[in-house]
Amino acid sequence: MEAGKRITTRDIAERLGLSVSTVGRALAGDPRISTETRHRVEREAAELGYVGNQAARMMRGASSKVIGLMVPDVGNTFYSTAAHALAQCMSRQGYQVMLCETGDDRDNELAQVRGMIAGQVAGVIVVPTPNPRGETVRLLRQVPHVQLLRTHPDLARQSFGIDDRQVLRDATRHLHDLGHTRIAYLGGPAGLSTGERRLAGYLDVVGDRDAGLVAHVPPGSAEDTRRELARLLDGPDPPSAVVAASVRITEGVLEELASRCVAVPRELSVVGFGDELGFGWWGPGLTTMALPVHEVATACSMWLLQRLRDGDEPAPFVSSTGGYLRERGSTAPPAAGR
Amino acid sequence: MEAGKRITTRDIAERLGLSVSTVGRALAGDPRISTETRHRVEREAAELGYVGNQAARMMRGASSKVIGLMVPDVGNTFYSTAAHALAQCMSRQGYQVMLCETGDDRDNELAQVRGMIAGQVAGVIVVPTPNPRGETVRLLRQVPHVQLLRTHPDLARQSFGIDDRQVLRDATRHLHDLGHTRIAYLGGPAGLSTGERRLAGYLDVVGDRDAGLVAHVPPGSAEDTRRELARLLDGPDPPSAVVAASVRITEGVLEELASRCVAVPRELSVVGFGDELGFGWWGPGLTTMALPVHEVATACSMWLLQRLRDGDEPAPFVSSTGGYLRERGSTAPPAAGR
DNA sequence: CTGAAAGCGCTAACAT
DNA sequence: ATGTTAGCGCTTTCAG
Secondary structure, eight states: OOOOOOOOHHHHHHHHTOOHHHHHHHHHTOTTSOHHHHHHHHHHHHHHTOOOOHHHHHHTTOOOOEEEEEESOTTSHHHHHHHHHHHHHHHHTTOEEEEEEOTTOHHHHHHHHHHHHHTTOSEEEEOOOSSOOHHHHHHHHTSOEEEESSOOTTSOSEEEEEOHHHHHHHHHHHHHHTTOSOEEEEEOOTTOHHHHHHHHHHHHHHTTTTGGGEEEOOSSOHHHHHHHHHHHHHSSSOOSEEEEOSHHHHHHHHHHHHHHTOOTTTTOEEEEESOOTTTTTSTTOOEEEEOOHHHHHHHHHHHHHHHHHHOSOOOOEEEEEOOEEEOOSSOOOOOTTO | OOOOOOOOHHHHHHHHTOOHHHHHHHHTTOTTSOHHHHHHHHHHHHHHTOOOOHHHHHHTTOOOOEEEEEESOTTSHHHHHHHHHHHHHHHHTTOEEEEEEOTTOHHHHHHHHHHHHHTTOSEEEEOOOSSOOHHHHHHHHTSOEEEESSOOTTSOSEEEEEOHHHHHHHHHHHHHHHTOSOEEEEEOOTTOHHHHHHHHHHHHHHTTTTGGGEEEOOSSOHHHHHHHHHHHHHSSSOOSEEEEOSHHHHHHHHHHHHHHTOOTTTTOEEEEESOOTTTTTSTTOOEEEEOOHHHHHHHHHHHHHHHHHHOSOOOOEEEEEOOEEEOOSSOOOOOTTO
8 A cells, every 4th residue: 555665865866866955955945045046956856745754843842733632532522622723723723632632531531642752742732630639640741731621730831721710600500590490401521621610600699509410420421310310309399490510411410311201391490501413302402501611722832832932931821701691492480290 | 821941952962061951861761861860851840840851752753643633624513522532542552632623625635634744643533525525535545544534535545434335224124114205305415425325325225216315515514405305395196204314414413303293204204324412312212323433533543542552554444333222202004095 | 966874663594 | 891983864964
C-alpha cells in the first residue's frame, strides 16, 4: 500500500545538486536564496510530495503544533461538542488535536498524560478527573495547559467553565417559583468540582430542607440514574419536581420517566441540564438549562493559542459562563393534591 | 507554570555517573544491565519525572504510536460515536488518537493529511470527503490506512462500513410492505459513495416510479433538510411516507415535522437513519434503522492495529455490516384517503 | 548566495 | 556489565 520511504530534504538536494542547507533555506523562504533556486526547490518538493519531518524539527526545538485534549468520554455530547469547537479553532490556526479519553479514571489519565508529554504536545486542554495522581499534576505542570469545564486546585490557575452554581440555582429557582416545595436533585458523585458547585446552587434555593431528596449517581451508566430516580419516586413522600445536574443524568431521567409513563408536568416537573438535540422532542418538551459549551470551548482554545504565541507566564484567570433557562413543557405548578 | 526544560537520559546519566547508553538500556529493560544499576536508574527516572522524547525515538525509526482519525465533523454523533470507539481501542493498546475534522472540504482534508504525515502518524483511519485531491490520495498511500464508513476508489482497498444499500432497502421495504406507494427519499448530495448506495437501496424497492420524490440535501445545515421536506410536503400529490438517509437529515426531518405538527403516522409515516438518543422520544417514537457504528469503528481500529503489528501488505478487504429496523410508532399503513 | 558541520535525544552497533 | 560512536532529518551557526 505505502511506498515506505519518506522524501527528505536530502532527496531534493541530491536530485538538484544542491546542499541540504540550501534546500532547507529555500523551503523556509530564506531571503538569501535566489528566487530561481527557490522556485526549483519548491517545484521539486511539490513534485516528490515532500512533507517535512516534524520529529526532526522538534529535535531542533520547534514547538509541535499539537494540542492535547483530555476528556472523560467523547461519546458524551457534552464533550464531543467541546472537541468539535476545539478542532475547528485549532485547525484554523494550523494546530492539530490529540484526543485522549480518561474515562474518569486517574490511572488512565496518567497514562494519557505520559503519552502526550512523550509526544511533545505544545499545550494541553484538560477536563481533569476528580482526583488526579500527583505525577499527573507534575507532568501537566511541565507544559502550558488550561482547565476546561472542571477545575482541580493543583492544576493550572487558568480555567474556562460553566457557572455551575448559577445554572443549578436558576434551574431550581424556576421550580421553586412555580411553587414546588419538594424538589429532588440528581447529581454526579461527590468529589467533582462541578458536582459540588451544582449542589451548592441547588442548596442556595432549597436550603437544607430537602436533604433527603439529594441523590448522587455514579458516573457512566444510565441504569444508575434510572435506579436512583425510581428510588426517589417510589419512596415515601415523593418529590413534585426533579432537577438533573448533568447531561448524562438528564438522559437517564428522561428514559426512566418515558418508560414509566409518568405524567409530566402534571405529576412531576422536570428541569434538565444542557440542551441536547432531542430534548425538545421529549414528552411535552423538556424545560432545561441551555449551556454555552461550544462557546466556552472556543474561548478556551483561543486563550491557549494566544498564550502559546506570547510565551509568557499568564496571570491566574477563571472564566465562568452562565447558562440560561429554556422553558418548554416539562414544568408547571405542583398538582393540587400535593 | 511549567519548568521549561524536559528531563533527558543525559540528565539521569550525569546525576548517576553513568553513560547515556547505560541509562537507555536500563530503561529499556536490557538484560545485560545489572539489576542494581537498573534499579538506580529507574528510581532516578521516576524521581525526576523522566518521560522519553518520542520525537527522538522516531528519528531512530521507531513508529509513532499515533493513529490519525479523519472525520467530517465530531459534532455529529455518528462520528463522535466512532471517535469514542477508536479512542477506547487505541488507548487500550497504547496508541493515541490524532483527531482531524475535514468539514467535508477537500482542501481542508489535504491540509489535515499533511499535518498527520508531518507528525509521522503510524496509521490513519479516514472517512474520506466526496472527492479528495490527488495529493491527498498520494500522501495517504504513504502510510497504512483504512477507510471508515465511506469509501473512495483511489484510497485503501480496505474499508469498514455500513451496508448502506441494505439499510435503505430495508427501511423502504418496511414502508412498501405497509402499503405505501408514494415514498419520498431525503438523502445527501450526489457524489458520495454512501449516498449512491443508499439511493440504490431505496430504488431497489420503489423502482423508478418515485423519481420525483427523491430530494438531495446539501450537507451541514438542518435548514436545508427542512426546506426540502417542506417542498415535498407542500407539492402536488405529496408523499405518504418519508425515508431519511442520514443522521443529520433524520434530525432535520424530525424538527420540521414537529414544528409543523404533522400527524405521524396518520398523515405521514417516517423511517429514520440511525438510532440516536432521543429518537425514541420523538412524537410517537421514531421507527428507524439502528446502525452498528460503534461496532464497525471498533472492528476498523482492531484491524488497523493488527495490520501495523504484522507489517505485511494486507489483501483487499471490504467489511460491510448491516443495520436492522427498530419499529416504533412513526410508521403505519397509509390513510384511506390517499 | 551557497556549502560544511554541529547538534537536538535516543538507540544500536561496535568496543572495551 | 558498561562506555564510545554514529546517525536519524532538520535548522543554524560559521565559512566561504
